Amino acid sequence: MAVKNPNPAMLAVNVIDRSLGLGHAEGASADDQALIEAIRRGDPGSREALYHRYKRRVFALAVRIVGAMDAEEVSQEAFIRIFRGLPKFRGDSALGTWIYRLSVNAALSHRARRPPLTGATGEPEIPLESSARESPPTGDAVLRARLERALWKLPVGYRTAIVLHDIEGLEHEEVAAILGCHVGTSKSQLHKARGKLREILSQEGITAAELEGR
Amino acid sequence: MASRQPPPAPAGEGDREGEGARSAGRPHVVDQLSAYLEGDLGARAAEVVREHLEDCAGCQRAALELRAMVAGARDLERPEPPPTLWPAIEGAMARAETEILPFWRSFFVRGFAVGGLAGATLVLVVGIGIGVGRRGGLSFLSSLSSLAPQAGEHAEGGAVVSPTAALDPLLEEAEGELQAAASAYERSIEKLRGLLEREEPRWSPDARARCAERLARLDEAIARSRDAARRTPGDSAGSEILFAAYRSKIDYLAAVVERGGPAITGEGTP
Numbered sequence: 064m065a066v067k068n069p070n071p072a073m074l075a076v077n078v079i080d081r082s083l084g085l086g087h088a089e090g091a092s093a094d095d096q097a098l099i100e101a102i103r104r105g106d107p108g109s110r111e112a113l114y115h116r117y118k119r120r121v122f123a124l125a126v127r128i129v130g131a132m133d134a135e136e137v138s139q140e141a142f143i144r145i146f147r148g149l150p151k152f153r154g155d156s157a158l159g160t161w162i163y164r165l166s167v168n169a170a171l172s173h174r175a176r177r178p179p180l181t182g183a184t185g186e187p188e189i190p191l192e193s194s195a196r197e198s199p200p201t202g203d204a205v206l207r208a209r210l211e212r213a214l215w216k217l218p219v220g221y222r223t224a225i226v227l228h229d230i231e232g233l234e235h236e237e238v239a240a241i242l243g244c245h246v247g248t249s250k251s252q253l254h255k256a257r258g259k260l261r262e263i264l265s266q267e268g269i270t271a272a273e274l275e276g277r
Numbered sequence: 278m279a280s281r282q283p284p285p286a287p288a289g290e291g292d293r294e295g296e297g298a299r300s301a302g303r304p305h306v307v308d309q310l311s312a313y314l315e316g317d318l319g320a321r322a323a324e325v326v327r328e329h330l331e332d333c334a335g336c337q338r339a340a341l342e343l344r345a346m347v348a349g350a351r352d353l354e355r356p357e358p359p360p361t362l363w364p365a366i367e368g369a370m371a372r373a374e375t376e377i378l379p380f381w382r383s384f385f386v387r388g389f390a391v392g393g394l395a396g397a398t399l400v401l402v403v404g405i406g407i408g409v410g411r412r413g414g415l416s417f418l419s420s421l422s423s424l425a426p427q428a429g430e431h432a433e434g435g436a437v438v439s440p441t442a443a444l445d446p447l448l449e450e451a452e453g454e455l456q457a458a459a460s461a462y463e464r465s466i467e468k469l470r471g472l473l474e475r476e477e478p479r480w481s482p483d484a485r486a487r488c489a490e491r492l493a494r495l496d497e498a499i500a501r502s503r504d505a506a507r508r509t510p511g512d513s514a515g516s517e518i519l520f521a522a523y524r525s526k527i528d529y530l531a532a533v534v535e536r537g538g539p540a541i542t543g544e545g546t547p
Contacts (some may be wrong), residue, residue, distance in 0.1 A: 123355035201545040229350040254311035274345030
């Protein structure tokens with residue numbers, strides 16, 4: 064089957080998860096701005112509200128960059144950086160983008176200080192596990208776990224690019240702002256990362272049919 | 278142009294020989310696929326990839342795998358953080374804020390404490406001077422003892438009016454100065470209390486409880502000192518203890534507001 068044109072569904076990857084206002088780089092949303100002001104005033108519960116709004120994004124990012132074992136520590140560090148930095152947050156970018164930047168920095172700093180333990184294959188000894196799965200894994204869950212493991216075999220730079228763009232659904236402009244690079248670099252990094260990930264999946268015998276049949 | 282080999286066709290699916298013939302002379306486009314599917318290639322490069330894909334089953338398969346892989350990544354779930362994360366963050370923030378204070382805040386808090394103490398000390402010294410200098414032997418203690426309420430003569434804010442003072446204008450003057458000292462202490466305490474009330478909501482329940490307990494003990498010490506001064510009018514020790522109790526409370530309030538919370542250890546009893 065020939066691929067005649069870019070798949071609209073694939074192009075739509077970029078608009079995933081925009082419902083919370085992460086897709087707008089023109090500044091913090093009204094809700095976020097109100098929350099920022101509440102935190103600056105020291106309103107009781109305002110920090111916790113921000114935590115609950117962003118906890119899964121920060122934690123998921125940490126899990127996928129440093130692994131499940133260190134993710135809680137990295138998330139804690141990220142939120143401390145966030146709360147300390149909020150008084151200086153100018154709103155030039157979306158709050159979510161800024162939070163991602165601090166979280167990625169916290170994760171990469173942690174990784175630089177404490178490189179992960181690796182097994183013979185270069186895969187972390189404790190690879191990412193879906194947290195607290197109580198029911199037996201279904202075919203979809205198994206496939207997701209294989210995809211997560213394949214992600215772990217990528218160099219951290221490639222993995223970060225895929226996590227931010229394909230998993231978290233950020234635009235290249237946001238990814239570039241988070242990583243402190245040019246948009247072209249972000250795109251180049253992502254395309255190389257995808258190529259490498261596809262190779263890994265192919266080597267593990269995971270076919271397009273399996274992925275599509277999730 | 279990239280020439281990485283596309284994945285081999287599964288057994289029985291592809292015509293390897295025919296595929297090779299159709300794509301002969303043209304490099305594979307596997308490395309271009311992601312950019313092509315994202316629309317990041319220029320028009321000419323995109324056309325080359327499109328034409329190649331029409332003829333190359335291997336690259337078609339790679340494109341399908343890539344597309345499915347991105348869709349799969351998009352569907353990966355965000356794991357839920359453990360319930361211990363927020364308490365850990367809250368605790369770490371409380372500790373960090375105890376350790377790090379902006380210089381202006383420290384200056385501000387210290388200002389209330391030092392200013393209050395200085396004001397109280399000044400009026401106290403003036404009061405002593407008046408009492409000693411003009412009464413020639415009137416002890417500071419007896420002046421202070423007049424702060425103790427007699428027969429229910431409490432004034433607002435803990436200030437009291439001595440019946441003796443009403444009879445002696447010099448003593449009355451000294452007593453007024455000493456009451457002013459007590460009032461200066463009280464004002465400092467009120468200002469620090471105001472700061473404390475703004476800070477407390479940020480603290481953990483445990484920190485708030487420890488602070489309340491400590492303040493209750495300091496208030497008890499002040500009340501006991503006041504009672505002692507009442508019982509021994511003429512004994513300066515009672516008044517000294519009373520003012521020392523005020524100073525203890527001011528010191529504690531200043532320290533706790535400045536730190537952003539009560540210390541976990543090292544706080545003795547008043």
